[in-house]
Amino acid sequence: MSIVNVKNVFKSYWRDSMEIPVLRNISIEVPEGEFLGLMGPSGSGKTTLLNLIAGIDQPTKGSIVVAGTDVAKLNESQLAKWRAQNVGFVFQFYNLLPVLTAFENVELPLLLSKLSKKERKEHVEFALKVVGLEDRIKHYPKQLSGGQEQRVAIARAIVTDPTLLIADEPTGDLDKTSAEEILKLLVQLNTDFKKTIVMVTHDPRAAERAHTIKHLDKGELT
Amino acid sequence: MHIIKLISKNMLRHKLRTLLTISGIAIAVVSFGLLRTVVTAWYAGVDASSANRLITRHSVSFIFPLPLAYRDRISKLDGVDKVTYANWFGGVYVDKKQFFARLAVDAETFFDVYPEYVLPKGELETFKRERNSCIVGEQLVQRYGFKIGDVIPIDGDIYPGKWEFVIRGIYKPRDKTSDPSNMLVQWQYLEERLKEEMPARAGYVGWYIVQIHDPNNSGIISSQIDQQFKNSPAETKSETEKAFQQSFMASVSSIITAMDVMSFVIIGIILLVLGNTMVMSARERIREYAVLKTLGFSSFHLIGLIGGESLTIAIAGGSIGILLAYPMIDGFAAVLPKGWFPIFNLEPITLVLASISALLVGILAAIFPIQRATSTKIVDGLRQVG
Ligand SMILES: Nc1ncnc2c1ncn2[C@@H]1O[C@H](COP(=O)(O)OP(=O)(O)OP(=O)(O)O)[C@@H](O)[C@H]1O
Numbered sequence A: 001m002s003i004v005n006v007k008n009v010f011k012s013y014w015r016d017s018m019e020i021p022v023l024r025n026i027s028i029e030v031p032e033g034e035f036l037g038l039m040g041p042s043g044s045g046k047t048t049l050l051n052l053i054a055g056i057d058q059p060t061k062g063s064i065v066v067a068g069t070d071v072a073k074l075n076e077s078q079l080a081k082w083r084a085q086n087v088g089f090v091f092q093f094y095n096l097l098p099v100l101t102a103f104e105n106v107e108l109p110l111l112l113s114k115l116s117k118k119e120r121k122e123h124v125e126f127a128l129k130v131v132g133l134e135d136r137i138k139h140y141p142k143q144l145s146g147g148q149e150q151r152v153a154i155a156r157a158i159v160t161d162p163t164l165l166i167a168d169e170p171t172g173d174l175d176k177t178s179a180e181e182i183l184k185l186l187v188q189l190n191t192d193f194k195k196t197i198v199m200v201t202h203d204p205r206a207a208e209r210a211h212t213i214k215h216l217d218k219g220e221l222t
Numbered sequence B: 001m002h003i004i005k006l007i008s009k010n011m012l013r014h015k016l017r018t019l020l021t022i023s024g025i026a027i028a029v030v031s032f033g034l035l036r037t038v039v040t041a042w043y044a045g046v047d048a049s050s051a052n053r054l055i056t057r058h059s060v061s062f063i064f065p066l067p068l069a070y071r072d073r074i075s076k077l078d079g080v081d082k083v084t085y086a087n088w089f090g091g092v093y094v095d096k097k098q099f100f101a102r103l104a105v106d107a108e109t110f111f112d113v114y115p116e117y118v119l120p121k122g123e124l125e126t127f128k129r130e131r132n133s134c135i136v137g138e139q140l141v142q143r144y145g146f147k148i149g150d151v152i153p154i155d156g157d158i159y160p161g162k163w164e165f166v167i168r169g170i171y172k173p174r175d176k177t178s179d180p181s182n183m184l185v186q187w188q189y190l191e192e193r194l195k196e197e198m199p200a201r202a203g204y205v206g207w208y209i210v211q212i213h214d215p216n217n218s219g220i221i222s223s224q225i226d227q228q229f230k231n232s233p234a235e236t237k238s239e240t241e242k243a244f245q246q247s248f249m250a251s252v253s254s255i256i257t258a259m260d261v262m263s264f265v266i267i268g269i270i271l272l273v274l275g276n277t278m279v280m281s282a283r284e285r286i287r288e289y290a291v292l293k294t295l296g297f298s299s300f301h302l303i304g305l306i307g308g309e310s311l312t313i314a315i316a317g318g319s320i321g322i323l324l325a326y327p328m329i330d331g332f333a334a335v336l337p338k339g340w341f342p343i344f345n346l347e348p349i350t351l352v353l354a355s356i357s358a359l360l361v362g363i364l365a366a367i368f369p370i371q372r373a374t375s376t377k378i379v380d381g382l383r384q385v386g
């Protein structure tokens, strides 16, 4: 069964009433448990496609069914709720809140759940253990290395136990060793925790870790 | 963790900026309180005036006296209940800085026409009986430690000579707007000494206070009075006490108006100070708000986050300002020459205005940042570098 089903999707942005087509007639299926790598030159529309799958943007045309829900048909608040339950995000620049500790950053998505304080604590500690940062829970992002920050971000992405993990160049800002660690972690999440992962990357070594690679060029899959 | 914790952590992100903003609001609220207090203290004099009292004075200026003989002619007019009169006694007590109003009043009628000066019956009887007695206001008792039986020596200037008055009564102001710092001496005593020492000046009063039955007739009765004395050597000008107070204050009233306006300009300044801080913070955090939205936080959460921060800063600044306003206003009252403003308090209405303004500013300053944070699309917010 495919967890992501993108069908005939078009996406354009408008700048001063000028249409800029970004994605053209994209169709893609991602089966459950897949580790998909998306590659392509800069500006080819990788991030745009990822954002559509993750439900933080809407297609101009076409349907996107993720985990049984047609996300193109949801309104903004329905989408927000849906994202909180179904998708975990890992960004290139980590996007942790600088005023919160590692623990609080990971706890953030759980504030939207009905979990008690104690349950939240258990979840957060477990997620931080998975990424190997249980000894850094009181650290602020500024006090962590890039690789550690990204691991906190991954903990934040998995703490709600989403079915789908979305990663946009997760190693793009890291040195080689840290990048290796992050990739290992993603592989582990894929194999041990059965997370479906869609990862955009420029890095051939990162791409090697994926089961499947798709190439995007000028808004079309090749 | 709770959203409230995130608000406080956001506030403490730029400690200096938050501190400066809170201080700015606090200072503005203090200034607001001070200005409003001056303005309300000023208008207290006008507000205290009774609608059913007319003041009849010399048409040229109230420093020229009127013949005592006018009293009976005014009394006879229809609609006039009672007539009393007073002279500005002036003089120097100890030194020129000890300023408070000293009036020579008709002991028989003055307190009937001014019911807002509350005097025990026995003390009033003594005042009517003893020629050199005087009545002082409660505030003078507090200021100088006067008590009944004390002698107040006055160096006369308008009425030259050495004067000594024995305190025979202490009046209490009936309400907050009544002047608690008058010294009232017997007009009859002044008259007797003038007859002996300066006979030419005897038989005159400074102004008449005419109590009328129906405030609606004040216009008609005023012109009837002035008509009576038309073409006489001392023509009169009658007006309501309120109008009299206002014309008496006219020279300074434009400054007061300016202060009145300024006090509200200050509210605008608070809005700009806080608005600036909030807009700056919101701009820096566009990307963070996009991340929060990505994680599933709604516009509602962002409103709470931004509005909460704005309100917290506004309330902190406002509260500190209000707390500081009390000692500031007391300090200000202490350095003001005594007697300028007999009533100088932080009025409840000023507190209410300051609090409402602070809250309103907190809300207004958040509107633009909230609008911006909620309307920015996630994808645009995430693309924001910073
Ligand atoms: N929010 C937006 N508004 C306008 N144009 C956009 C927006 N997002 C993307 N674009 C345009 O869409 C095209 C594809 O952008 P996208 O970010 O998807 O590329 P990408 O493949 O992720 O590139 P990179 O490898 O550099 O991250 C670009 O030309 C970009 O300018």
Ligand SMILES: [Mg+2]
Pocket: A046, A047, A048, A168
């Ligand atoms: Mg990209």
